[in-house]
């Protein structure tokens with residue numbers, strides 16, 4: 001089943017002499033449950049694509065459908081609600097709130113959505129991400145790997161159907177990197193989610209079901225592993 005469809009997606013920044021065509025007519029279809037790695041040189045348009053897939057930014061032209069919803073046809077307010085419920089975002093830098101505990105950081109998106117806290121799900125998530133023993137710690141009391149696992153928990157708490165990660169292990173040493181990747185793969189599988197991850201690490205890309213290579217704003221190759 002197709003969960004995500006991209007049609008003729010184009011994004012340009014700036015104008016005149018300073019105009020940059022970051023994405024040029026990209027077409028793409030992603031199936032539910034797929035783990036897709038996006039690779040390519042720096043400045044090739046990977047983050048631009050990921051942001052557009054997640055409804056974080058608006059395209060210059062073209063369409064993105066998530067679960068058959070034409071997301072850029074939604075009004076700004078509806079798009080932000082749709083995004084909060086359907087898309088989980090993970091970045092290289094964890095962006096945790098320093099004065100909130102692990103548990104409070106993870107619960108934040110659920111509270112923003114005025115959701116009743118599903119205690120059992122929170123507990124399951126903390127256990128899956130091996131954070132149960134750290135749930136009351138503050139971010140500065142955690143290792144980089146634990147901080148990233150907390151940001152993964154925050155991305156998953158609203159049970160999004162799509163998880164987008166932009167170099168999630170880019171700031172971690174190899175041991176933490178491996179651990180975070182394993183736990184992320186385990187979680188998305190457990191919660192039946194689709195994972196799209198930008199990485200510059202070939203070993204990580206090879207663990208995906210599919211690797212898309214972006215160069216100069218276009219899809220250069222798209223291979224099933």
Ligand SMILES: Nc1ncnc2c1ncn2[C@@H]1O[C@H](COP(=O)(O)OP(=O)(O)O)[C@@H](O)[C@H]1O
Nearest residue numbers: 013014020022041042043044045046047048049
């Ligand atoms: N907000 C922005 N304003 C102007 N140019 C941008 C902006 N964001 C990205 N770009 C440009 O778009 C191109 C693609 O950037 P990006 O998607 O961040 O690439 P990648 O993630 O592959 O490194 C680059 O040339 C970059 O300089």
Ligand SMILES: [Mg+2]
Nearest residue numbers: 046047048166
């Ligand atoms: Mg980038």
